[in-house]
Amino acid sequence: MPDLSKLDLTKLALPLDVGGARIRNRLFLAPMSGITDEPFRQRAYAHGAGLVVSEMVASGELARGRAGCGLRIRHSGLPVHMVQLAGREAAHMAEGARIAAGEGADIIDINMGCPAKKVTGGYAGSALMRDLDHALSLIEAVVGAVEVPVTVKMRLGWDEGALNAPLLARRAEQAGVSMVTVHGRTRCQFYQGKADWRAIARIKQAVSIPVVANGDVGSPAEAAMILDQSGADAVMVGRAHYGAPWTAGSIAATAAGETASGIPASPQALADYVIAHYEDMLALYGIESGLRQARKHLGWYLDRHAASAASDQRKAILTSFEPAQVIARLRDVFQSAAESADLRSAA
Numbered sequence: 001m002p003d004l005s006k007l008d009l010t011k012l013a014l015p016l017d018v019g020g021a022r023i024r025n026r027l028f029l030a031p032m033s034g035i036t037d038e039p040f041r042q043r044a045y046a047h048g049a050g051l052v053v054s055e056m057v058a059s060g061e062l063a064r065g066r067a068g069c070g071l072r073i074r075h076s077g078l079p080v081h082m083v084q085l086a087g088r089e090a091a092h093m094a095e096g097a098r099i100a101a102g103e104g105a106d107i108i109d110i111n112m113g114c115p116a117k118k119v120t121g122g123y124a125g126s127a128l129m130r131d132l133d134h135a136l137s138l139i140e141a142v143v144g145a146v147e148v149p150v151t152v153k154m155r156l157g158w159d160e161g162a163l164n165a166p167l168l169a170r171r172a173e174q175a176g177v178s179m180v181t182v183h184g185r186t187r188c189q190f191y192q193g194k195a196d197w198r199a200i201a202r203i204k205q206a207v208s209i210p211v212v213a214n215g216d217v218g219s220p221a222e223a224a225m226i227l228d229q230s231g232a233d234a235v236m237v238g239r240a241h242y243g244a245p246w247t248a249g250s251i252a253a254t255a256a257g258e259t260a261s262g263i264p265a266s267p268q269a270l271a272d273y274v275i276a277h278y279e280d281m282l283a284l285y286g287i288e289s290g291l292r293q294a295r296k297h298l299g300w301y302l303d304r305h306a307a308s309a310a311s312d313q314r315k316a317i318l319t320s321f322e323p324a325q326v327i328a329r330l331r332d333v334f335q336s337a338a339e340s341a342d343l344r345s346a347a
């Protein structure tokens with residue numbers, strides 16, 4: 001374990017210029033499909049994340065006007081609206097970028113990191129790292145289609161034998177890309193093992209545009225370590241936000257020597273927070289779809305803040321089709337979790 005007192009987080013509090021877009025600090029929320037929708041991004045930004053990114057949008061579906069894509073690219077009113085596109089057809093990527101920019105996107109990100117078979121099977125996401133010429137044709141198409149800055153998110157490579165992220169990053173920079181984000185795993189690792197933070201240094205050394213380091217960060221100490229080991233300019237945090245949309249903001253506040261805003265500090269505030277998130281999702285998606293989509297968030301909030309909840313209470317919340325019932329049970333469950341914690345600490 002390194003001496004944490006020697007690691008420096010302060011850089012994360014500084015603003016960052018991404019192709020002319022001013023980002024207020026260097027702690028970003030990662031794009032996560034099915035998770036970082038508008039209600040989630042609004043919360044993460046309000047807590048102090050420097051940048052938030054839409055879930056990936058399939059450029060082919062966007063170009064064909066498929067229902068549901070509109071919600072994913074819709075401007076959320078935040079100062080910097082960043083939309084991520086996935087795909088493998090240059091014409092679709094260019095058209096998708098034009099549509100997103102037309103909706104007010106300030107930055108377009110290209111997904112070259114998604115490991116899912118559904119995506120790589122269509123030669124999109126991290127499969128693009130197997131064919132850099134094709135990857136470059138997509139980058140050039142997007143850069144040529146829009147005036148706004150274009151960024152790329154990638155992994156270290158397809159597998160251990162093909163760690164070509166430095167080359168992709170360099171070629172992307174030459175094609176006009178303004179920033180790259182690197183998840184310190186290969187595609188074939190999916191999410192196994194531990195992200196290799198030192199390997200990200202090779203990408204940092206290959207380019208002069210900002211490099212964002214990503215993978216397994218969830219605390220100020222981990223943010224300081226990934227910065228130290230990668231030399232990156234910024235840090236992106238994904239799964240540590242489950243049940244805690246304030247994670248990036250809280251690390252950014254620590255870096256600035258401040259306290260993050262809006263973190264619920266009592267069982268009552270936590271219940272209000274979770275219920276407001278739930279209601280925002282129902283309002284956005286409608287009751288039927290919202291109920292289903294909100295369940296994973298409710299599950300994470302319960303795991304994280306009410307782990308002692310009885311399994312029947314938990315099950316009732318996660319299976320109910322009646323929002324009023326869910327809300328009443330959420331209040332009970334956070335209150336009893338707080339009371340049992342009080343009892344334990346008094347014992």
Ligand SMILES: Cc1cc2nc3c(=O)[nH]c(=O)nc-3n(C[C@H](O)[C@H](O)[C@H](O)COP(=O)(O)O)c2cc1C
Pocket residue numbers: 030031032033034035055056084111112113114153183214215216217236237238239240
């Ligand atoms: C459920 C889930 C959905 C994801 N969706 C996307 C996505 O839409 N676009 C993308 O570039 N990466 C996506 N990712 C990858 C994350 O952005 C991030 O690179 C990865 O989770 C590693 O960071 P972490 O260890 O902080 O979670 C997703 C990850 C998860 C777990």
